Amino acid sequence: MTLQSLTIRRPDDWHVHLRDGDMLRAVAPYTARQFARAIVMPNLSPPVTSVAAASAYRTRIAAAGCNSETRFTPLMTCYLTDAADPDELARGHAEGVWVAAKLYPANATTNSAHGVTDLAAIRPTLERMQAIGMPLLVHGEVTDPDIDIFDREAVFIDRILGGLVRDFPALKIVLEHITTKEAAEFVTDAPATVAATITPQHLHLNRNALFAGGLRPHAYCLPVVKREAHRLAVRAAAVSGSPKFFLGTDSAPHAVDAKESACGCAGIFNAPHALESYATVFEVEGALDRFEGFASEHGPRFYGLPLNDGTVTLQQAETTVADRVAGLVPFHAGERLGWRFME
Secondary structure: OOOOEEEEEOOOEEEEOOOOHHHHHHHHHHHHHHOOEEEEOOOOOOOOOOHHHHHHHHHHHHHOOOOOOOOOEEEEEEEOOOOOOHHHHHHHHHOOOEEEEEEOEOOOOOOOOOOEOOHHHHHHHHHHHHHHOOOEEEOOOOOOOOOOHHHHHHHHHHHHHHHHHHHOOOOOEEEOOOOOHHHHHHHHHOOOOEEEEEOOHHHHOOHHHHHOOOOOHHHOOOOOOOOHHHHHHHHHHHOOOOOOEEEOOOEOOOOHHHHOOOOOOOOEEOHHHHHHHHHHHHHHOOOHHHHHHHHHHHHHHHHOOOOOOOEEEEEOOOEEOOOOEOOEOEOOOOOEEOOEEEO
16 A cells, blocks of 8 residues: 555754844744754854853744744754853753754864864863763864865764764764764764764765756755765665664755855755655655654654654655745755655
């Protein structure tokens, strides 16, 4: 019998960029429409490094239409710098403002210039996080200019992440938006304190997408998409049923003129049809029975948060993705997906 619909526990997005100002108001409702909660990235300008800044940002997100009426809860994160204050971090976590802290190696991605330049500088912060049970979220790339951009994740794992896991054995670590076979294998073999998020774009695209018929800025994100062998390895991890892997869209909107410019800003806006995109992959892989775990269960269990009440339903019906959504180019623009999110 042909499957007509798929109903799962209401899912969460464990990695999203909601931006601020007009962009926040334009894009946040798309995340709130599909997800109950979302881990909100702190790389604003200036970055979110204080409890007061995080609280104020959470208020702006609510004002953008993501509030109790939409049943959406933003989960705030602290942007780590070399000068991170362990006491401020612990206070924000104790007060329920910060759920986690984000490690951006300096200059690794959008608005990361204030990121960490040396892990030694934040060891006291990491020790405090380990003691209070506050997860560390990691953008896992080195930024050395002599390292090929396609190798930066693998080198980060080899040079930095292994030691981080060894030195802080009780610290929960999420390797964000994994893109390589090395990352999938590392997370699989690591202790239960290590997990990873996976984006829809890294399940669908390999690096050929960047150059299909010309330079394709809307396929450009960081970490950059990799060879086909890596895409297949990440895809296998996503559909494996392992509780170490869970949904994190890394939806990262930029204005069209910022994408289609000399800057070619990194980021893919996938929030409007994220669940349909993921479901397409799980269907092709014959793993729809594992989709609820990936989307709705593995993440909250890793974070120690309750599973959501309620459900969402995806219907097996064609969805045509618009060329523009909220004035932006969305992931899968102009394409047809085989699933439809039901309101």
